[in-house]
Amino acid sequence: MPSAPCPPDAFDFSGNYLFVAEKLRMHRLDESLRPLLEARGGRILRLQADGEPPATPDAWNLRTLPPDAFTRYAVRAAFTTDNSAPPDIVPPNVPLIALPHAFWQTPQTEKLLGDWAAYLGNADYYLTQDLPVSGAGMPVASLRRRDAVRLLPFGSLKLDLLRERWLAEPRKDSIMYCCGTTAHGCSLPEKLAIVRRCLADFPRYDVVVRPFPGAAVAYAPLAAALRHEKRFRLDTGGSTLRCLPHAAALLYDAHTTAGRIFLAATGQPAVCIPSQGMTAQDRALHPLVASTPEEVSAAVAACLAQRERGELPELRRLRETILYRPGEARRLFWEYLANILEGGVPARAVAVACEYIGDCRPASRAEELELLLRRLQAGTVERSYNLFRGYPLYNSLEAFYRTLRRRAEKQLPCLVRLTQRPGGQKLSICRDADLDRPFLCWGPLRDYGPPGLMHIQAHGARCLAAPTEDCAILLPDRSLPLFRQAFAGLILAVYGPSTGLDPA
Structure with missing residues (x-):
């Protein structure tokens, strides 16, 4: 008869863990996993899943990864965003756990078992936002020699952390604009006009522009045009969790995830700057859409007024609908990880059948x-x-x-x-x-x-x-x-x- 799993509070989580992601997604590590694991004695090894120069000096890329890294450092488990771990990188004896790189405003597992099943195949476990009802369906392609990938109802570490920090931070002194890549959405001159209008209409607030990861260079002309504005800042480093707790209002490009997380975490409206080609279905996911500087200014004023009135009931319902146990992601993380490291399968896991595709x-x-x-x-x-x-x-x-x-x-x-x-x-x-x-x-x-x-x-x-x-x-x-x-x-x-x- 198998012994009962060790309680997470008493479990030893020290040791080495690998985080593998493309360069543009490497910042996801600092938003959630790194502080969690380091607080319990874990050490993060970073592997950039491409041949590009590493984003940080302590990272490997696919060219510099030592062939004996997993044995030399006794890696206990590997984490990745979605399915970005290249084939044959993580040995079969090392558990590979995938976290979603984005935030979903619709039931995630419906997508994962349908249109987005491709994200599942190269991992042993996938932490889902909501509760999977069933894993039935067509087998997922796999390179891990497994009979199944297992979905674990989890929630969102980032959303839980943002909600805690936003509610605890009394200083709300900025209007933040989370931008996407310059290939989508409004042009750089249009963004500049929006920022200038916010600086002029809301003199009590700083305006912080946060470029899409890896796209900071494209925003150099905007920063140069606003270099004399003392209340403007271009934020290009670290996690958005540093800045968002100070946001009295948020602007976001439609194809970014920052706005969706902010809406659900804070219960406050945010201003969506639409992208070209947005459908009516796309717009329905964004309650407040504004295109021109004048429209954006009026929408920001509405957001500031709503903050004084508290959380919107419909956004609270959104959070409770699309997240499995809001606020409990950290506790579930330790519970699941302890079980996996002991060689068990978490009781709440939902198995999705895999189709192994040879050695590729x-x-x-x-x-x-x-x-x-x-x-x-x-x-x-x-x-x-x-x-x-x-x-x-x-x-x-x-x-x-x-x-x-x-x-x-x-x-x-x-x-x-x-x-x-x-x-x-x-x-x-x-x-x-x-x-x-x-x-x-x-x-x-x-x-x-x-x-x-x-x-x-x-x-x-x-x-x-x-x-x-x-x-x-x-x-x-x-x-x-x-x-x-x-x-x-x-x-x-x-x-x-x-x-x-x-x-x-």
């Missing part, structure tokens, strides 16, 4: 194409994510497929421009700044030539105009099965049957 080292182009084609035809390609990082052909084709699907799901046109690019044959994806314009993708003619063009047209593609010499076409299919069928057929039309391909 295709020996030839033919094998890569055959695997992608098989997954397309089986309808499972949406349930994998970053599984083939490091294998350019598969990764590029899958990225191409996913990008077109995202565009189609948002009812946005997908213009595919097929042409020979100078300097190489690799497929690449170029993002348009304006989301309401067609999305342009370029690929070499040898991969996407006349056979591919004819095949897509045979599936009922509507042309924006008559195809030009570089084959501009539109992919209009909204039906997921039809889209998969068209893409699978495109591979067959361009490369030939999946057997007997040239393994070049």
Whole structure:
């Protein structure tokens, strides 16, 4: 008969833990995990899941990670954001626990078991915002040699911490603007006009602009234009948890998560600056939307007035609906981690079946194409994510497929421009700044030539105009099965049957 788990308060959590994420998500560590683990004797080892220069001097990247790191440092467990741990990095004997990188305003597990199942496959445990009802459904693609990935009802460390700090902080002396990347939302001159209007209309408050992680350089012109404003500050370091507790009002770009967390944590309204291409469904998630400096100023005044009246009941209900046990994430974290480190499975875990996909080292182009084609035809390609990082052909084709699907799901046109690019044959994806314009993708003619063009047209593609010499076409299919069928057929039309391909 198994012994009862050790109570978390008496458990020894000291030792080394790995945190692995892309450079732009590495700051998630400092928002929650690092202070928690260090308070109980843990030490964080940082692994940046790319070959870019490390964001901090104490981090490794994929090029500098010692091959014996896990044994040399006796790593007890690894943490990652969503599914960003590359294949084969974390040994099977080390538990890999995934935390969501974003905050969800709708029931998260419904998405995780449907459209967002791809986030689950490369982890042993996934901490969910809400309570999973069931793990039933199509198997998730996995590289961990596991029978299942287990969902753990958890809540949100960041939201709990923000709520505590915001309520405890008496000094509310700033209007904060959490910006997204400059490729989305309003332009930098429009942001500058909004900031200037807030500085002029609210002289009792500082205005703090927080760029999207990694995008600080793009905001240098804005900082230069406001360099003489003593009440302006460009905040580029650390966690937003340093600044948000001082916010009397918040502005946020629609495609960032800071506003959603602030709404639920504080119970206060915040001002959403809309992005181009926002749908009516998107707008419904943001109670207060303002575009012009005048509209933003009026919305900020409304937020300041509401703060004096207390929490909005509808935002309290939102917090209680989308979080599992609000305010208890830290206690649950210790309970789950103690159980996992002892080799057990937490009692509340909900298992989602996994489909193991081999060792992910295709020996030839033919094998890569055959695997992608098989997954397309089986309808499972949406349930994998970053599984083939490091294998350019598969990764590029899958990225191409996913990008077109995202565009189609948002009812946005997908213009595919097929042409020979100078300097190489690799497929690449170029993002348009304006989301309401067609999305342009370029690929070499040898991969996407006349056979591919004819095949897509045979599936009922509507042309924006008559195809030009570089084959501009539109992919209009909204039906997921039809889209998969068209893409699978495109591979067959361009490369030939999946057997007997040239393994070049």
